[in-house]
Amino acid sequence: MKRRDFGYDGVSRSIFNMDSNLSYIQLSNVQVGVAAALIVVNGAVSIALRLGMGKLLLLAAVRTVVQLTLIGFVLQWVFAIDRWYVVLALLAVMTVIAGVSAVRRTEHRYAGIYANSLVMVWASSWAMAAVAVSLILTDAGRWYEPQYSIPLLGMILGNSLNGVSLGLNSFTQQLVDRRDQVELRLALGATRWEAAHGVVRQAVRTGMIPTINSMMVVGIVSLPGMMTGQLLAGVAPIDAVKYQIVIMFLIASATAAGTAGVVMLGYRRLFNRRHQFLFDRLTSTED
Amino acid sequence: MVYAPHLAAQSGASQYVAMVSATPLVAAENIGRRRPNSHAWLLENVSVAVRAGECVVLVGPSGVGKTLLLRALAALDPHDQGDVRWHGQSVPSRQIPAFRRHVMYLSQRPALVAGTVEDNLRLPYSLNAHRDHAYDPARVCDLLASLGRTDDFLAADRRHLSGGEAQITALVRAIALDPEVILLDEPTASLDRQTAQAAESLIDQWIGREPNRRAAIWASHDPRQTERVAGRRIEMIAGGRIDHTGAA
Numbered sequence: 001m002k003r004r005d006f007g008y009d010g011v012s013r014s015i016f017n018m019d020s021n022l023s024y025i026q027l028s029n030v031q032v033g034v035a036a037a038l039i040v041v042n043g044a045v046s047i048a049l050r051l052g053m054g055k056l057l058l059l060a061a062v063r064t065v066v067q068l069t070l071i072g073f074v075l076q077w078v079f080a081i082d083r084w085y086v087v088l089a090l091l092a093v094m095t096v097i098a099g100v101s102a103v104r105r106t107e108h109r110y111a112g113i114y115a116n117s118l119v120m121v122w123a124s125s126w127a128m129a130a131v132a133v134s135l136i137l138t139d140a141g142r143w144y145e146p147q148y149s150i151p152l153l154g155m156i157l158g159n160s161l162n163g164v165s166l167g168l169n170s171f172t173q174q175l176v177d178r179r180d181q182v183e184l185r186l187a188l189g190a191t192r193w194e195a196a197h198g199v200v201r202q203a204v205r206t207g208m209i210p211t212i213n214s215m216m217v218v219g220i221v222s223l224p225g226m227m228t229g230q231l232l233a234g235v236a237p238i239d240a241v242k243y244q245i246v247i248m249f250l251i252a253s254a255t256a257a258g259t260a261g262v263v264m265l266g267y268r269r270l271f272n273r274r275h276q277f278l279f280d281r282l283t284s285t286e287d
Numbered sequence: 288m289v290y291a292p293h294l295a296a297q298s299g300a301s302q303y304v305a306m307v308s309a310t311p312l313v314a315a316e317n318i319g320r321r322r323p324n325s326h327a328w329l330l331e332n333v334s335v336a337v338r339a340g341e342c343v344v345l346v347g348p349s350g351v352g353k354t355l356l357l358r359a360l361a362a363l364d365p366h367d368q369g370d371v372r373w374h375g376q377s378v379p380s381r382q383i384p385a386f387r388r389h390v391m392y393l394s395q396r397p398a399l400v401a402g403t404v405e406d407n408l409r410l411p412y413s414l415n416a417h418r419d420h421a422y423d424p425a426r427v428c429d430l431l432a433s434l435g436r437t438d439d440f441l442a443a444d445r446r447h448l449s450g451g452e453a454q455i456t457a458l459v460r461a462i463a464l465d466p467e468v469i470l471l472d473e474p475t476a477s478l479d480r481q482t483a484q485a486a487e488s489l490i491d492q493w494i495g496r497e498p499n500r501r502a503a504i505w506a507s508h509d510p511r512q513t514e515r516v517a518g519r520r521i522e523m524i525a526g527g528r529i530d531h532t533g534a535a
Contacts (some may be wrong), residue, residue, distance in 0.1 A: 072427055180398035187362060188464070189388030189416030275383045280323040 166206030207259030347523030397457030
């Protein structure tokens with residue numbers, strides 16, 4: 001396996017380009033420009049149907065180019081520096097952004113929701129990434145190998161963030177909508193768990209369903225982005241599939257752990273030891 | 288049927304009867320609750336005691352804190368000062384479900400779960416706190432009959448119930464569970480006059496059958512009802528306090 005024995009020369013080293021016999025077509029800036037010009041199709045649709053989305057389209061196009069270019073430079077820099085602490089710092093930043101974004105989409109929040117989200121996104125994603133690095137990708141050499149750790153954690157984070165976000169949103173939304181039912185059970189003598197477990201169960205299910213759905217249709221309805229990327233980079237389909245299978249299970253376990261964990265933390269935050277439902281702790285973001 | 292384990296353990300049965308009349312079944316002692324993130328009191332320094340055999344009427348205008356006081360008595364909300372006592376004792380956290388099974392709060396807008404009236408009446412028996420007794424269909428039918436409902440009512444779907452029928456369901460559910468104290472929050476607000484009076488006498492008879500261990504607090508803003516429901520009056524005034532100046 002040839003990895004570090006050639007100079008760092010920009011895009012020619014794809015993150016999956018671990019074998020010297022891999023081949024892919026390098027894109028020139030002009031070629032990328034041709035693709036970017038396709039935005040005129042969107043523009044034409046907007047004008048023809050008077051969607052009034054011109055400004056939005058322009059912004060989206062500019063953001064796509066700017067954001068991806070920036071992350072490209074960052075990744076190139078991190079790959080070139082190749083120090084564990086730089087990689088770790090980048091992973092930490094990605095995790096914090098994921099933890100915060102998970103809360104962004106919730107309609108009802110409570111004090112401590114950001115901390116709960118951050119803790120569970122962090123714990124679930126890093127635990128699964130650690131399993132991957134220490135038990136599966138054992139040939140990677142160093143644990144922080146940026147070529148593996150960054151895309152791996154990125155994919156896990158993206159999905160775990162989704163589960164945590166859906167789980168939290170369902171949990172708090174149900175507690176608002178079904179407040180009287182929760183209160184009723186408590187008033188009849190239910191423990192806090194008896195009163196809340198229906199809501200907890202539904203919230204965890206909601207968080208996990210997208211992952212399970214994607215596992216059901218993967219390969220039939222669509223080829224996952226990572227696998228597509230590997231195929232483009234010249235990896236043999238069977239090898240790409242193996243990677244994808246590993247990733248799917250890492251994602252599923254991280255999502256389950258993160259979703260269940262964050263809902264339980266929320267439960268402990270909103271139901272105290274005296275079996276009281278602390279509804280006042282819930283605030284609506286629409287206020 | 289152990290309804291006061293700590294008392295029953297300490298004293299003989301004959302002593303117990305004497306103690307019941309002296310020790311309130313449930314009492315709020317100097318209870319206070321602040322508005323969240325504020326210093327304003329929702330309830331301030333309220334003390335209320337309910338003894339066996341009593342039917343206390345809690346009166347006062349809307350928004351004065353009657354609901355909060357009833358909820359406080361059932362330990363449903365955290366409070367910032369004071370204590371709630373059950374047979375003279377503080378209630379430790381692990382006993383809260385057992386406490387609420389005996390000191391039962393009925394919301395003004397009764398919550399019903401999806402399903403039929405019978406599903407709703409059976410609901411509590413799935414809870415750990417009620418594992419010592421079972422749903423009694425004969426008893427339930429008697430209770431429904433006293434409120435002018437036939438057995439067909441049991442099969443009615445929750446979605447088709449009127450506000451009054453929901454209140455009847457909640458009231459029957461609570462009485463069938465045979466608590467010590469029922470905390471009634473405007474229990475007849477949606478009932479027609481005839482059914483409201485039937486509910487009043489149902490509560491009255493329920494206490495009357497075991498006056499040594501049963502009581503009720505009845506929150507109402509209807510002056511005619513508070514006249515009819517015999518018993519001591521507690522008047523709440525603005526600021527979540529109790530009026531000690533009046534005839535209370």
